[in-house]
Amino acid sequence: QLQLQESGPRLVKPWETLSLTCTVSGGSISSTSYYWGWIRQPPGEGLEWIGSIYYSGSASYTPSLESRVTMSIDTSKRQFSLKVNSVTAADTAVYYCARQDYYYGSGSFDYWGQGVLVTVSS
């Protein structure tokens, strides 16, 4: 059974960089059928797709965050990562990593991590 687990600091100071890693177990991160994505959810609000990355390192981001976001992938470690720089309180959210399935689901997010609450505060 595929599992994803987010890790990283839960508290980040304003104007610093938020860094999270997602570790994938129980399946291959190098499959040509999947992308790997990050989605966030501010407390009490809805879901926002941040971006997705392919095993090759090719990534796409939502335009509203593109100038501050970088995603990377390390297939040898079965990990992919998210960095958001110059964070403000508006970046406080639960951050989820997820698998984007292009084999059956045409890009739907079929496996999710449990999520990690990252708070931006001094």
Added chain:
Amino acid sequence: EIVLTQSPGTLSLSPGERATLSCRTSQSVTTTYLGWYQQKPGQAPRLLIYGASTRATGIPDRFSGSGSGTDFTLTISRLEPEDFAVYYCQQYGTSPYSFGQGTKLQIK
């Protein structure tokens, strides 16, 4: 960006009743690229439906999806106590892959 508008915002029903949730998109979305997710408090979203009408693995057949173009529907035929949650639609055909704002299904 494609905007998804879900209605109603909150739906109050009793177990055993039928639930109908709507998702309208600001531009036509190919059915292949429309999905529905269920989220319970403190949990990650769970994929219910992809391709507008295909149930994900392990999803009970009381959940069904339909629609095309700009109008999509999630139907729960007979509500079970565990179905009370927030439901999101999402389009993943055109970047940025946007979600609706959610419909909260609560017990009446």
